[in-house]
Amino acid sequence: MxxxxxxxxxxxxxxxxxxxxxxxxxxxxxxxxxxxxxxxxxxxxxxxxxxxxxxxxxxxxxxxxxxxxxxxxxxxxxxxxTGVVFQQPRLFPWRTAGGNVAFALARHGVPRAQRAARTRELLEQVGLAGMEGRRTWELSGGQQQRVAIARTLAGEPRVxxxxxxxxxxxxxxxxxxxxxxxxxxxxxxxxxxxxxxxxxxxxxxxxxxxxxxxxxxxxxxxxxxxxxxxxxxxxxxxxxxxxxxxxxxxxxxxxxxxxxxxxxx
Missing domain, CATH: 3.40.50.300 (P-loop containing nucleotide triphosphate hydrolases)
Known part of the structure; x- marks a missing residue:
């Protein structure tokens, strides 16, 4: 320990x-x-x-x-x-996959001009390249959880x-x-x-x-x-x-x- x-x-x-x-x-x-x-x-x-x-x-x-x-x-x-990933994705259903990630980036102070590129990077990082425009109900359970992980990583948590x-x-x-x-x-x-x-x-x-x-x-x-x-x-x-x-x-x-x-x- x-x-x-x-x-x-x-x-x-x-x-x-x-x-x-x-x-x-x-x-x-x-x-x-x-x-x-x-x-x-x-x-x-x-x-x-x-x-x-x-x-x-x-x-x-x-x-x-x-x-x-x-x-x-x-x-x-x-x-x-710290960043937290729960058992359920808890995504905003009125936002796209990219919108959920961009919201987290905005909360963590990422300038608007950088959010789109960073959103694409994070979704690609969790295996969802090109899916930033998908609505949450168009995603499988595994894909929704990937978005939740990407959203958490948006804050660059140490833990x-x-x-x-x-x-x-x-x-x-x-x-x-x-x-x-x-x-x-x-x-x-x-x-x-x-x-x-x-x-x-x-x-x-x-x-x-x-x-x-x-x-x-x-x-x-x-x-x-x-x-x-x-x-x-x-x-x-x-x-x-x-x-x-x-x-x-x-x-x-x-x-x-x-x-x-x-x-x-």
Missing amino acids: PRADTADLALDRITVGYGRPKARVTAVQDVSLRVAPGEFVVLVGPSGCGKTTLLRIAAGFVEPTRGTATVRGEAPVPGSA LLMDEPFAALDALTRERLQEEVRTLAAASGTTVLFVTHSAEEAVLLGSRVLVMAAGPGRIVTELEVGLERGPGTDVAALRGTPEFSRLRGELAAVMRQASPPPRAD
């Missing part, structure tokens, strides 16, 4: 509680994590263990009950050094927070976007904190995987992923390697241990 003074993102002893004092529910308890510059860290765990809550704290959307969050040494401010961004997509589209996001992050040096329920996705994307358990939410295991994933890596071939299978199996076993047993009716 990187030291606090070298981390792009640091959460220190984060605790989050809800409800009245006499009926207080602790959702997250004493969670600390650090993500180094350019690192791709994945959070996995059962529903309700606080993964999304930690992302929202890192983005500056939520204040913890106790503990501190910093992005590049400063308290997180929404829309500044990218991704909350199960591919969960609603079909398997083939999900695999393609996984490869593209990993390549984009590596090429740009962007720091990523990524949430998923999938052991396979976690091993494929993460350089490090943190496993959370619920009741209350806490980190119980850290898994280093030492797979070679340079430019031009054949992701399909990587999935077929013995090391990938070993890591996926090891992580899946830890995730099962961290998940509560089903409740009896």
